[in-house]
Amino acid sequence: MTCEHAKELMAAAWRSELDRASQPAFRQHLDTCAECGAEIAALGKLWEGLADVPAPEPSQALHARWQSTLASLIPVEHKPWLARFWPRNPAWQVGIALACLLLGLLAGASAPRHDSEIAKLHDEISSTRAMVALSLLQQESATERLRGVNYTDRMKTMEPEVVSALVEAVSRDANVNVRLAAIDALGKAAAYPGVLQSLTRALPQQDSPMVQAAIVDYLADAHDRQAVGTLRQLASQPDLNPAVLQRTNFALQQLSR
Amino acid sequence: MNVHQSTDHENMEAVAGGDLGRMDAIYRNRHRALLHFFFRLTGLQATSEDLVHEVFLRMIRYRETYRGTHADGGFESWMYRIARNALTDHARKHRNEAAPADGELETVPSGRPTPLEITAKRQDFARLHRALRELPEEKRELLVLARFQDLSYERIGAILGCGAGTVKTRVFRAMKELGNIYTELCREKAS
Numbered sequence: 405m406t407c408e409h410a411k412e413l414m415a416a417a418w419r420s421e422l423d424r425a426s427q428p429a430f431r432q433h434l435d436t437c438a439e440c441g442a443e444i445a446a447l448g449k450l451w452e453g454l455a456d457v458p459a460p461e462p463s464q465a466l467h468a469r470w471q472s473t474l475a476s477l478i479p480v481e482h483k484p485w486l487a488r489f490w491p492r493n494p495a496w497q498v499g500i501a502l503a504c505l506l507l508g509l510l511a512g513a514s515a516p517r518h519d520s521e522i523a524k525l526h527d528e529i530s531s532t533r534a535m536v537a538l539s540l541l542q543q544e545s546a547t548e549r550l551r552g553v554n555y556t557d558r559m560k561t562m563e564p565e566v567v568s569a570l571v572e573a574v575s576r577d578a579n580v581n582v583r584l585a586a587i588d589a590l591g592k593a594a595a596y597p598g599v600l601q602s603l604t605r606a607l608p609q610q611d612s613p614m615v616q617a618a619i620v621d622y623l624a625d626a627h628d629r630q631a632v633g634t635l636r637q638l639a640s641q642p643d644l645n646p647a648v649l650q651r652t653n654f655a656l657q658q659l660s661r
Numbered sequence: 662m663n664v665h666q667s668t669d670h671e672n673m674e675a676v677a678g679g680d681l682g683r684m685d686a687i688y689r690n691r692h693r694a695l696l697h698f699f700f701r702l703t704g705l706q707a708t709s710e711d712l713v714h715e716v717f718l719r720m721i722r723y724r725e726t727y728r729g730t731h732a733d734g735g736f737e738s739w740m741y742r743i744a745r746n747a748l749t750d751h752a753r754k755h756r757n758e759a760a761p762a763d764g765e766l767e768t769v770p771s772g773r774p775t776p777l778e779i780t781a782k783r784q785d786f787a788r789l790h791r792a793l794r795e796l797p798e799e800k801r802e803l804l805v806l807a808r809f810q811d812l813s814y815e816r817i818g819a820i821l822g823c824g825a826g827t828v829k830t831r832v833f834r835a836m837k838e839l840g841n842i843y844t845e846l847c848r849e850k851a852s
Binding site: 411412413414415416418419421443446447450451453454455456457458459460461462463465466469470471473474477478 | 681682684685688693696697701706710713714717718785786789793804808813826828829830833837840
């Protein structure tokens with residue numbers, strides 16, 4: 405080992421970074437080289453002495469200055485004004501919510517009623533729904549027409565125009581699913597004038613056994629005796645679907661009672 | 662590896678991502694080591710505290726340049742590079758101001774038991790302080806990093822931009838020069 409290499413290893417030895425592999429050769433060099441031996445002893449002592457040189461503790465002024473700087477750099481979170489008053493405790497939050505609900509109920513109970521205005525509002529909503537349904541029923545897309553039919557389910561009472569549009573759909577719509585949905589939607593409109601007659605007229609025009617069966621069931625459920633003639637004609641068709649024939653015969657039995 | 666290294670790497674990544682509040686954790690972990698670093702280089706506590714504050718401000722200002730990793734001790738290297746630049750800038754600005762003489766060096770209580778020992782030790786520390794201050798700047802800085810800042814030679818190499826072997830050789834030379842100055846100061850005192 406050269407003296408130059410030994411000096412490099414001295415710095416490692418002071419910091420206990422000397423690897424095991426180098427240690428035997430390093431020790432041997434120090435034992436044989438008086439200059440390096442003396443140097444590591446003297447400088448090692450100085451190295452140790454440096455550790456005792458004290459350094460000051462940070463002052464409170466430094467901490468205060470840092471905290472002040474940091475506070476000025478971190479953007480202030482601007483909460484909505486209501487959030488400043490909103491308690492963090494969940495129990496308080498539930499309490500406030502219940503108090504608000506109670507106040508609302510009391511205010512609602514004590515407020516003067518405007519039945520005519522409410523009725524008017526209901527009418528407006530019904531008209532709007534009817535417009536939407538009618539609009540959808542006129543769309544080219546069968547999916548949209550189906551949506552229009554389903555939209556009529558939300559109506560408590562049906563506008564005559566809507567009933568008329570549904571009857572039209574049963575009679576003329578090209579899509580079987582739309583026709584079936586329209587028959588279902590007309591379930592609560594059987595009492596409307598002309599609905600049963602319209603469906604009775606539409607029955608012979610149907611080529612879909614499912615739609616035929618649905619109209620037959622509809623007429624039977626409505627106990628429409630005026631439809632008996634049409635049902636008999638249907639039952640007499642030689643190529644009628646057996647399932648439709650079975651339902652038609654069943655309907656005729658019900659209506660003949 | 663410094664116990665704060667991985668934590669401060671994560672903290673600094675969060676700061677770089679916009680969470681400036683995490684800078685306070687880094688301050689708590691590092692301000693003392695930085696103060697000692699500056700104090701051993703300048704010998705002045707007030708100046709050292711100014712520099713510590715400046716280093717943390719620069720860390721925030723240049724947070725987006727942080728590219729450290731756990732593996733290479735990136736945070737520590739980055740922090741000391743900022744500290745060295747802050748000291749260089751400070752020295753440039755205060756070039757015309759006289760450096761503190763031996764007697765002006767701020768003393769720090771050593772905590773030794775007897776007054777006689779305290780006096781003797783203080784004289785010893787003062788001579789070591791003076792010897793350190795008489796070292797050329799780059800050697801003084803190297804010894805402060807190697808002896809006081811608990812940094813491996815490899816990490817010092819990363820800070821200074823050289824290999825660990827070079828650092829060891831330079832540390833030896835700096836120690837030898839410090840020894841010569843210290844011996845000279847002891848002789849002056851004796852005569």
